[in-house]
Amino acid sequence: MDKSQLSQMIARRAGDAPGVGRLDTDDISRVLDLLFGTVEQAGAIAETLKAQETVTLGSFGSFRVDDGVATFRPGTALTEYLQGRTR
Known part of the structure; x- marks a missing residue:
């Protein structure tokens, strides 16, 4: 599973979870970058x-x-x- 697939899976699960609401896959991808980092910038x-x-x-x-x-x-x-x- 790559980051794009993981972001899509999280978005689907968020949409199915009571009280969570819709999460955009682009926002999820940015959060993953901030957490784990990219080639250009270290993550948290x-x-x-x-x-x-x-x-x-x-x-x-x-x-x-x-x-x-x-x-x-x-x-x-x-x-x-x-x-x-x-x-």
């Missing part, structure tokens, strides 16, 4: 990691720096979902 996660801080996204998981390399540690909810232990 990269900037936080460069400051030697950890980014924790609830039970989804966390990003951190180990010996100068960005790593991701999945959280409990993500792990359980992937193992079929949750809906």
Whole structure:
């Protein structure tokens, strides 16, 4: 799945979610760029990691720096979902 497909999926899911309303795929794409970055500009996660801080996204998981390399540690909810232990 590429960024365009991910943006479309998020827009569809937002439209189906009660109380969320419609989200534009271009706006979602810009938010993903701000979060993860582009070739031209680092995103919020990269900037936080460069400051030697950890980014924790609830039970989804966390990003951190180990010996100068960005790593991701999945959280409990993500792990359980992937193992079929949750809906």
